Amino acid sequence: MPDEKSDNSAPGLRGSVLREARDLGVDNTNFVKEALKWQYNWIGLAGAAAFALLSGSGFPLVLAAGLELIYISLVPQSSRFRRLVRSWQYAEEKRRIEVNLQAMYKEIPPEMQVRYHRLDQLCRSIRENYGKLSATSQMFVKEMEDRLDGLLQGYLRLLHAQHQHLEYLRVTDPNRSQVT
Secondary structure, three states: OOOHHHHHOOOHHHHHHHHHHHHHOHHHOOHHHHHHHOHHHHHHHHHHHHHHHHHOOOHHHHHHHHHHHHHHHHHHHOHHHHHHHHHHHHHHHHHHHHHHHHHHHHHOOHHHHHHHHHHHHHHHHHHHHHHOOOOOOHHHHHHHHHHHHHHHHHHHHHHHHHHHHHHHHHHOOOOOOOOO
C-alpha cells in the first residue's frame, strides 16, 4: 500500500485530487465508520438477525459476525467505496453551502435581492447562449457554468456583507464609540 504522503505530493491528476481533498478536510474521513453506517450493511445485519430469530438458532448471527469482520476489513479499503463516501461528503457540503446562501439571500433587503435576481437572469441568458453552441464546444460549457455559479455566489456574499456593514453603521452610535 503506498504511503499517503507520497500520494499527496504525487504529480498529475491523482496528486491534485488528493491535495484538494486534504485542503477540504475530506481526507480525515473514517471509512470504517462510514462502512458500518452504510444502509446495506444494516440491511444485511437485520436480515441475519431476522433469519436467526425465525430459525431459532444462533448460527446465522455467528455467520453474520464473521461476514461483518470480512466486510469491515475489505470494504473501507476499496477505492470505489472511498469515492462513494467522498461523493456523499461533497453532496452534503454542497447542500450546506446552498442552505447558507439561501439564508443570506433572505437576510438582504428587497432592493439587493432585485440586484441579485438581475445578475441571475443575466447568467441564465449566458447559459442559454452556451447551450446553442456546437457539440465540440459543449465541453467548455461545464467549466463556464461553474464560473457563473461562483460569480453568483460571490456576488450574493458581497451583497450580504454590504448589508451587514450598512446595518452595523445604522445601529452604531458614533458618539459612544469615541475613545477618550
